[in-house]
Amino acid sequence: MxxxxxxxxxxxxxxxxxxxxxxxxxxxxxxxxxxxxxxxxxxxxxxxxxxxxxxxxxxxxxxxxxxxxxxxxxxxxxxxxxxxxxxxxxxxxxxxxxxxxxxxxxxxxxxxxxxxxxxxxxxxxxxxxxxxxxxxxxxxxxxxxxxxxxxxxxxxxxxxxxxxxxxxxxxxxxxxxxxxxxxxxxxxxxxxxxxxxxxxxxxxxxxxxxxxxxxxxxxxxxxxxxxxxxxxxxxxxxxxxxxxxxxxxxxxxxxxxxxxxxxxxxxxxxxxxxxxxxxxxxxxxxxxxxxxxxxxxxxxxxxxxxxxxRKKIILKISDEKDSPTEAEISSDSIQFFQGEKRKSHPETGIFFQIWDENIIPNIRIEKKGYDTIVFPANPKQTFQPETIRLEKSKDLVEATNSEK
CATH class of the missing domain: 3.40.630.10 (Zn peptidases)
Incomplete structure (x- = not known):
């Protein structure tokens, strides 16, 4: 039944x-x-x-x-x-x-x-x-x-x-x-x-x-x-x-x-x-x-x-045109063992990470064709994101200009 x-x-x-x-x-x-x-x-x-x-x-x-x-x-x-x-x-x-x-x-x-x-x-x-x-x-x-x-x-x-x-x-x-x-x-x-x-x-x-x-x-x-x-x-x-x-x-x-x-x-x-x-x-x-x-x-x-x-890292990542973009975010104090990758949202650029207060590492942001950014982590309790603007790699810009 x-x-x-x-x-x-x-x-x-x-x-x-x-x-x-x-x-x-x-x-x-x-x-x-x-x-x-x-x-x-x-x-x-x-x-x-x-x-x-x-x-x-x-x-x-x-x-x-x-x-x-x-x-x-x-x-x-x-x-x-x-x-x-x-x-x-x-x-x-x-x-x-x-x-x-x-x-x-x-x-x-x-x-x-x-x-x-x-x-x-x-x-x-x-x-x-x-x-x-x-x-x-x-x-x-x-x-x-x-x-x-x-x-x-x-x-x-x-x-x-x-x-x-x-x-x-x-x-x-x-x-x-x-x-x-x-x-x-x-x-x-x-x-x-x-x-x-x-x-x-x-x-x-x-x-x-x-x-x-x-x-x-x-x-x-x-x-x-x-x-x-x-x-x-x-x-x-x-x-x-x-x-x-x-x-x-x-x-x-x-x-x-x-x-x-x-x-x-x-x-x-x-x-x-x-x-x-x-x-x-x-x-x-x-x-x-x-x-x-x-x-x-x-x-x-x-x-x-x-x-x-809890304290957290919230980033809002954009490209050189100030458009939200997907980028890989890593830290020298967070270890992964299964090949995990952590990325910002491709449509909003938002990255969210709860933080462990026992570590104070650097944050690394990488995206192909852009300069890598490394900066000290600044975890906060608020939900106000930290804005990060990526810049095109100088080598890529020079190569593009030479092709023109």
């Missing part, structure tokens, strides 16, 4: 005529309710919320995202953050965590000013709409896949390298990785969004191992030094009191050997501080979710607060 027969007051939600933000706390959401709620929120809060379709699923369903930002303040240079849920659509409590973020921010003027003046927060409550449809309408025993592939084994980083049962090449496995890396439309949609936004941080919500997973989740991979992702992750879990009867909430590397997961791709490709938040229960009776949301809310607020409070 589909989950709709177990979802309690589902019919009461679908029969409501006038939307209120509190409606999002009435019960679990299928694709239809998710679409209705997101459209309604964007309509009700036009200066704070914008609805996007980031792509289509394998069965041609829209993958909807809500971006939250205070449009009464300038959006130029706002730091993008990602929260996404239900990539495994049978974990419907994950969707509740995404809606808790939406509700908590929009329902509080303090949170709007605190977070939406400096961040552009993207929320995707159901990343796997095909799996959700199967789970709700056909069988509550399915829905992890899309329906063919475990989307969180399909990302193009170390894909299929572990060879274990939790990243399986068997099509019948619930952990089937797909025919090729990045093969699935849903995977492609999230990758395209990430490449466009270059998220500074993200949390992907799952159930129900009661833990925060820190990148890299692959055992053999060494994190950059200093390991900022680990230090922030451990701070995010400090003081969290979950209501799982047997498991303490902890921060750790992984649950079991995996590869091709979204958090590792984001961390490698863009330096995103990408975490997996495993909720404490799997789809309990809905009235219990309020306590669960209350207990885990400090995880996502803790992430945002650390981005606000």
């Amino acid at each position: 589909g989950f709709k027969y177990f979802a309690g007051n589902y019919q009461n939600q679908t029969n409501k005529e006038l939307f209120q933000l509190t409606d999002t706390k009435l019960g679990y959401k299928d694709n239809n309710l998710n679409e209705y709620y997101l459209h309604s929120i964007a309509k009700r809060y036009p200066h704070l919320a914008e609805l996007h379709s980031i792509g289509r699923s394998k069965e041609n369903r829209s993958i909807l995202a809500l971006s939250l930002s205070n449009n009464r303040t300038t959006n130029t240079g706002k730091i993008p953050i990602l929260f996404h849920c239900s990539i495994h659509a049978n974990e419907v409590i994950a969707t509740e965590h995404c809606y808790d973020i939406i509700y908590s921010i929009l329902n509080s003027e303090t949170s709007v000013k605190k977070y939406l003046d400096v961040f552009r927060i993207w929320v995707i409550p159901i990343l796997n709409p095909d799996g959700s449809e199967i789970f709700w309408q056909s069988s509550h025993l399915t829905g992890r896949k899309n329906p063919d592939v475990d989307l969180n084994r399909n990302f193009p980083f170390q894909w299929g390298k572990s060879g274990g049962k939790y990243s399986s090449k068997n099509r019948e496995s619930p952990y089937y990785i797909g025919m090729a890396e990045g093969s699935e439309l849903e995977t492609k949609a999230l990758i395209a969004l990430a490449n466009k936004q270059r998220f500074a941080a993200s949390i992907s919500y799952h159930a129900y191992a009661n833990s925060l997973l820190i990148p890299y989740s692959i055992e053999s991979l060494i994190n950059p030094e200093p390991d900022i992702a680990s230090s922030i992750g451990k701070n995010m879990t400090a003081g969290i009191r979950s209501f799982h009867p047997e498991k303490e909430f902890v921060a750790k590397k992984n649950l079991y050997p995996v590869d091709g997961v979204d958090q590792d791709y984001l961390f490698f490709q863009h330096g995103t501080l990408a975490y997996v938040m495993e909720s404490s229960h799997l789809n309990p009776e809905y009235h219990l979710t309020r306590t669960i949301m209350d207990s885990f809310r400090p995880v996502w607020t803790g992430l945002l607060d650390q981005l606000l409070d």
Whole structure:
């Protein structure tokens, strides 16, 4: 039987005529309710919320995202953050965590000013709409896949390298990785969004191992030094009191050997501080979710607060024509072990990096055809970027002039 027969007051939600933000706390959401709620929120809060379709699923369903930002303040240079849920659509409590973020921010003027003046927060409550449809309408025993592939084994980083049962090449496995890396439309949609936004941080919500997973989740991979992702992750879990009867909430590397997961791709490709938040229960009776949301809310607020409070490097890099440009940024005190490259955004020129206060290194900016710039790092708590203008290499200018 589909989950709709177990979802309690589902019919009461679908029969409501006038939307209120509190409606999002009435019960679990299928694709239809998710679409209705997101459209309604964007309509009700036009200066704070914008609805996007980031792509289509394998069965041609829209993958909807809500971006939250205070449009009464300038959006130029706002730091993008990602929260996404239900990539495994049978974990419907994950969707509740995404809606808790939406509700908590929009329902509080303090949170709007605190977070939406400096961040552009993207929320995707159901990343796997095909799996959700199967789970709700056909069988509550399915829905992890899309329906063919475990989307969180399909990302193009170390894909299929572990060879274990939790990243399986068997099509019948619930952990089937797909025919090729990045093969699935849903995977492609999230990758395209990430490449466009270059998220500074993200949390992907799952159930129900009661833990925060820190990148890299692959055992053999060494994190950059200093390991900022680990230090922030451990701070995010400090003081969290979950209501799982047997498991303490902890921060750790992984649950079991995996590869091709979204958090590792984001961390490698863009330096995103990408975490997996495993909720404490799997789809309990809905009235219990309020306590669960209350207990885990400090995880996502803790992430945002650390981005606000910790010192950071924010650069705005332009070329000789004062146009934003992509350039590689490195430091003599940050070590990478997997061949990672950190670059400014090609459309905005913005580079964002949380800083470790124990080091005071130089910053190096390099771009082919331009003079390399090296200068002392000056990490600050504010979000005002430091403007850097690149100049064409003298050798390149002389060669161009001689050709003329």
